[in-house]
Amino acid sequence: MVQHISLVQKIKRMLKNDLKNPHMLIETIGKSVLGEDIECIVISEDPMKYGISYCEKQYKEITSKHPPSTSTNKDMKLPILINASIHGTEPVGAKVVLELVNYLMENESGDAKELLKHFIFICVPMANPDGLKKGTRYNENGFDLNRDFIFQTQPETKAIVNLIKTCNPVVLFDLHGYVSKFKDKIGLIEPCTQPHNPHYEYDLYIKWALPMAEKMENNLLFSRNNFFSNRYKNMKGVCIPFRDLSSGWDDYAPFCTSSYAILHGAIGCTIEAPSSGNDSIPWMLEAILGACQFLMDNKQEFLSDYLLFFQRGIHLNHPIHPNNFFPTCYIFTETNNTSYKVYRLVNHLINNGVKVDITLEDTTVEERFVPKGSFVARMGQAKSVLANTLLWEGEKEPKGKFSDICVWSLPLLWGVHSITTSTPLLAETKEISNKDLPAQENKTSHDKRIGIIYDGGLYRKQSHAGLKSCLNKLGFTVKEVHPRSLINKQSLEDIDVLIYNGFEHLFYTKERVKPIYQKHVLESKQQQKRCVKTLDYFLSKGGKFIAIGAGPAKITKSIFHLTNCTINTGKRNNNAIIHVDYLDHPINMGYSSKDIGFVYRPVWFSNTDGVEVIARISSDQDALIAGNWSDFENAKGYPVIIKEKSRDVVLIGLEICHRGQPEHLFNILLNAIYS
Structure with a gap:
């Protein structure tokens, strides 16, 4: 397989050399299986002020009981998360991040300065550093990380999940290659074909995802004379699956980075470069810059819908979903035989940004006894679509052509009995954190070879x-x-x-x-x-x-x-x-x-x-x-x-x-x- 060790070394040199740049901050967000740092580049007007902690604080403000109005948030910095090379055989994403960094750093007085007024760019150039080094699609454990975003079995996935949960980006671009469905419409930019994940606030998502993709396409067409190969110069557009395909590029299963990010309120967008040639790098960069221009042009209305996503969850008001699609809450009661499984599930929910309470008294719900010390995931919270996605049983025989598995219920597949209820839980509860949970059980060693x-x-x-x-x-x-x-x-x-x-x-x-x-x-x-x-x-x-x-x-x-x-x-x-x-x-x-x-x-x-x-x-x-x-x-x-x-x-x-x-x-x- 083709190896990309030189690219990895180049990225590491760039990270080391640019540490003193006033608009750039490097943070390590995790480790790969082989112990490689997973680096995150934050680019903003002042990354010490407008960085990951700013994004976290901003999210808490807009999801509080008394969120500021949209008008008072017009100067809000919008976090854009760019995830690259999660497949080690697709180095184009890492190269595009390098080009984006250069563009933002070398054009401070022009367009880049305007971009930094509105955005915080949070870039992960190597989401799979081990795979990138070895030229493998998967990580060192053999896992396709872009199929791991519900169960999060791998350390690289956990690092990206924690970044999404903390930053709550308005848009997530996941950079891939190499796809061309048509001769003249080269590359691919989401949104997807049906079937869509039924939990999405799809009216809010598609309202912005489709015109943003078309703006990216227009930006590429406007810039096509700057490309070198005739294939890029003569392109008539981009494949946008929602618009151009009948089926087969779905976002039903939230196992991929972009579809998982939608559950956090982001416009999740996978971008597939048309080829591995050099033109693919400016092609992707122009697409991203087109999206940024679209967001700046529509910032006020876009921000209003971004806030509305979380308010729908808080008030358990999901107008496009049928009644009772979201229960009032899920309740998990531990027993001697299943307590570690319950703790595992609750810990996972909290790690994903789902709020979990514990009951402080015995109670009943719909004539079922709920003892003190039971765990409760209420659906009246900012990320109710994420919570319900993780916890529901799933659909019987959902219709459509799927590109991945269509069932993933954590309670069922992890052996946790859950109670769902459509009536309010009246018992007194308090919110818990990971620190309130006991340590997980230790592994037992075995003598079988x-x-x-x-x-x-x-x-x-x-x-x-x-x-x-x-x-x-x-x-x-x-x-x-x-x-x-x-x-x-x-x-x-x-x-x-x-x-x-x-x-x-x-x-x-x-x-x-x-x-x-x-x-x-x-x-x-x-x-x-x-x-x-x-x-x-x-x-x-x-x-x-x-x-x-x-x-x-x-x-x-x-x-x-x-x-x-x-x-x-x-x-x-x-x-x-x-x-x-x-x-x-x-x-x-x-x-x-x-x-x-x-x-x-x-x-x-x-x-x-x-x-x-x-x-x-x-x-x-x-x-x-x-x-x-x-x-x-x-x-x-x-x-x-x-x-x-x-x-x-x-x-x-x-x-x-x-x-x-x-x-x-x-x-x-x-x-x-x-x-």
Whole structure:
């Protein structure tokens, strides 16, 4: 892969050399997995006065019980957050930040001076410094950070989330590349196609997002003669998905930076550069400057709607949403078995800027007992759209073409029972902070030696990253086993349990994948046969094999020949939270007989007479809790976890560790390892 070490070094030199600039301040907002600083550049008239702390104070003022009127805020500095190179294979964003810094610093007497009257520019040039150095889309842990903004499993994501929560930008630009949907409309600037996240105050968002994008487009057309290549000189416009596409570029799932920022009141806008060539840098810069001009021209009205977003939340008045879409509050009551899960959820909510109270007395709500010490997330708060997004169950069969998973309920996937109510909670409460919560539980160390099938980056992903994260959280030390290493019979000698959760293509031969990915798969049919022999030998010596998800289940049958069951799979993008009937078995220890499961590219098993059935998809009418699973009726009642009787092979159809997110399901893997 192309490495960008020189770019990283250039950015670091720039940060060091410009420390004395009176309009610029550098702050470290976090660390990457490998310990690299995640730097934030603040540019304003006076960054010591108009910086991150100013933005935080400003937010508290406009969300207070007596906010200042819009007219008194006409001189308010508008924070604009620019997030760059969250994908390490897209260095254009980092380069654009460098150009923006130069533009603002070198034109102090002209347009830049005018910009600094109105804006505070908060720029993160390297949101993924480890990935940028190595030229990988993902971070050092193998995670796509731009799919991590609800669960926030990675340190880089947490740093950006904290910055968004603290600064509350009016606009967030997330800089990416490289996309061109049309020959003459090059690049891409959001807003998105449908389906949109149903929580958005979409009337306020689209009112500004669409004309801002079109102003950015106009600025690019006006400047096109300044570009070098004919492709840029001859462009007729930009692809604005909301306007130009029918579907497929949606903002339903708030896993990405820009769609997550909308929940904080920002106009979230992903910008995709048309190409990796040099013209892409001034192209992006001109787009951003066009947006700034648009905001200056419409500042008073724009600011009024920005304040209205938070006032709607405070007064629980969401005119575009149906009645009862927002409950009055969510209530979480801890028990001896779930207290650490409740604390985990409450801590997460507070870290995201959601206010949480604790009850100071016993009470009842809708005839349900709520003991003293329960936690309450009221929806009558400035960021109610964020709070409800994190906490709701989700929709059944939402319509549209999705670019990512469409279910993410934190209470369900983290194993926290929540009570929702549409009536006011009358008990006395007080707001709490993170400091009021006890420390999280410590990890337990384990003696089992675990090996996992390693995905080095097939299809620009490390599909085993969620599995590895899950095992680390459970306290296991993990050995990564490349598929090709299995041709050696001795490769599993120091492993007790081998686990496979990833693409089935890892055990295909190289002619079945594109040349760029061939190094991640097997060389030949002969290597496939040797892998089968290694696995058979491993199992004969008392080893255990666990396959998680659709791809590994298919390979377990078609190549490894370790099961005779029929493997049934749904569509690749189908995903859902479902009810599962967990039978009486050690693998299900700690789960109720009817508990939740999560599927992504669903898989279920039939012709299971020769195996032990451990869990089934519920056949109840309410078995589908939320999600998009087109052929769900075909899977109801069928096994979703099975175990071979003749050898220690377990097939788990649920995605119990997808992206390290569904923590409530992690113990299924722990139980399977030891059962």
